[in-house]
Every structure is written in structure tokens, then in C-alpha cells.
Amino acid sequence: MSVPAELKFSDATMREYQELLTHYPTRRAALLPTLWLAQRDFGWVGEDIQRYVSELMEVPLSHVRAVVTFYPMFHQERVGKFLIDVCTNLSCRLRGADRIVDCIRIRLGIEVGQTTPDGKFTLGSAECLASCGTAPMLQLNQDRYYENLTEESILALLDELAGRGD
Numbered sequence: 001m002s003v004p005a006e007l008k009f010s011d012a013t014m015r016e017y018q019e020l021l022t023h024y025p026t027r028r029a030a031l032l033p034t035l036w037l038a039q040r041d042f043g044w045v046g047e048d049i050q051r052y053v054s055e056l057m058e059v060p061l062s063h064v065r066a067v068v069t070f071y072p073m074f075h076q077e078r079v080g081k082f083l084i085d086v087c088t089n090l091s092c093r094l095r096g097a098d099r100i101v102d103c104i105r106i107r108l109g110i111e112v113g114q115t116t117p118d119g120k121f122t123l124g125s126a127e128c129l130a131s132c133g134t135a136p137m138l139q140l141n142q143d144r145y146y147e148n149l150t151e152e153s154i155l156a157l158l159d160e161l162a163g164r165g166d
């Protein structure tokens with residue numbers, strides 16, 4: 001099975017990739033950050049994208065697949081534009097994480113693990129994100145924390161995100 005011709009890094013990402021390679025002794029060693037670039041550009045790292053990375057880096061597809069399936073931060077399914085991972089570990093749960101999850105479920109009409117039909121939001125959950133002192137909290141798109149959440153603040157956040165253009 002070949003990689004669809006239209007599936008490739010943008011010129012800007014290809015430049016980032018080439019620069020990235022200069023920091024590693026081998027291509028294979030640069031696999032994790034390259035997959036991260038791929039996920040940033042494509043939004044996920046499904047089968048075709050894994051194959052593209054494998055061919056680009058000249059790394060066996062089996063190795064790419066092993067890495068993608070090992071690390072939960074890599075999405076093998078499409079996720080929404082806004083991925084909301086609510087921490088549901090002990091401290092957050094004691095301080096109301098379940099109520100936060102319920103607010104999101106009800107407002108968006110989806111369950112944990114689902115994406116809204118418009119592809120805008122995915123609701124996920126996370127284990128402790130090391131921000132217990134500001135529980136309950138969530139991580140947005142794997143790189144931004146929202147802390148000391150209340151029912152009011154989470155609804156305000158959802159409204160703000162819903163209002164952001166594409």
C-alpha cells in the first residue's frame with residue numbers, strides 16, 4: 001500500500017524536519033519529534049501518515065507503528081480541533097473533576113472519548129498531569145493547562161473555544 005501523493009509535509013514543516021535531523025545522530029533517533037511534527041500538521045498519525053513518516057525517514061514501518069502505539073500522546077484516530085483532556089486522577093477528582101466532565105459532556109453532547117459531529121471538540125481524560133495543587137484541571141491540545149476549574153470557568157472556556165474561527 002502506498003502513501004497518497006497529497007500526503008506530505010508543508011514546505012515549512014519540511015524545513016523544520018530537515019533542521020531537526022541536524023540535532024540527532026541518526027534519522028531513527030529523530031522519530032519521536034518527527035511524529036510530533038506530523039501530528040501537529042495532520043492532526044493525527046493514522047496508518048497513511050505512519051507510512052509517510054516511515055518512507056520519509058527510511059525507518060521500518062513496524063518501528064514507526066510500535067512508537068505510535070506505545071505513546072498515548074499520539075492519536076491513531078482523528079481528534080477534534082480542540083482536544084480537552086480532563087485530569088480525573090485523585091486530587092482532581094476530590095476537587096470536582098467529575099462535575100467538570102459532566103459540564104463538558106452536557107454542553108457538547110458527547111461522552112468521554114467522543115468528538116462532536118462538527119469535528120471541533122474531542123473530550124478525553126488524563127492521568128495526573130502534575131498540577132494537583134491547582135486541581136481540578138484540564139489540558140487543551142496537549143500543550144496548555146487550565147486550572148482551578150469551576151463549572152462557570154469551564155463553560156466560559158467552551159464558549160470561547162466555540163467562537164474561535166477555523
Ligand code: FES
Pocket residue numbers: 087088089090091092093127128129130131132133135137
Ligand atoms: S490529580 Fe490532577 S493534576 Fe494531579
